[in-house]
Amino acid sequence: MKIDSSKDGYKVKQDDEELLPQGNPIIVLFVLLLCMSLLFFLTSSIAESAESPLPVKGAETGQKVVAKWKPPVAPKVTMPELVSDELAKEFADKWGIELISLRLTAAGYMIDFRFRVLDVEKSKPFFDHRIKPHLVVERSNAKLPIPMAAKVGGFRTTNRGQNIKPNKTYYMVFGNPDAHVKSGQKVTMVIGGFKAKHLKVQ
The missing domain is CATH 1.20.5 (Single alpha-helices involved in coiled-coils or other helix-helix interfaces)
Known part of the structure; x- marks a missing residue:
């Protein structure tokens, strides 16, 4: 109850x-x-x-405009010309190559040389393993050859396999002991009968 x-x-x-x-x-x-x-x-x-995506600033009233994200565009880096147009034409006609770049690498202890093949037959001296390329430092007259490794040989491309192709870029790497050559200094490149003076190292 x-x-x-x-x-x-x-x-x-x-x-x-x-x-x-x-x-x-x-x-x-x-x-x-x-x-x-x-x-x-x-x-x-x-x-x-x-x-919800952010509307584009300035879109018309009543219209929904979506702003699409785009990745930032990397700035285009252009290397300065190694030689004048006149010398570039001479090298192309006589040696079948185009000089692209000559710059320090490996923390400044090596110098990387890049060139493009325009004519395979004319450019063969650049790939002959019997020819020993070197750089001559203009301020000190020191010679900088291509280093030789025990198993891989010289730091360069050779034509032993007949694999050289036109319109393709190839390389040579010269030693730079004690970082002797600094950026902005000039050298002379000697590859057999080929000689290019006053090349500025980047």
């Missing part, structure tokens, strides 16, 4: 049962649903704003 009491708004149950607050369960359920709806609306709005 239950005994009702209006004191402090509680229902008193017999046999010392717990005190329960009075209230309308429909109102409690409505408040709970309202809170859940508000939480769902906030989370969906945050997710939509994070996924």
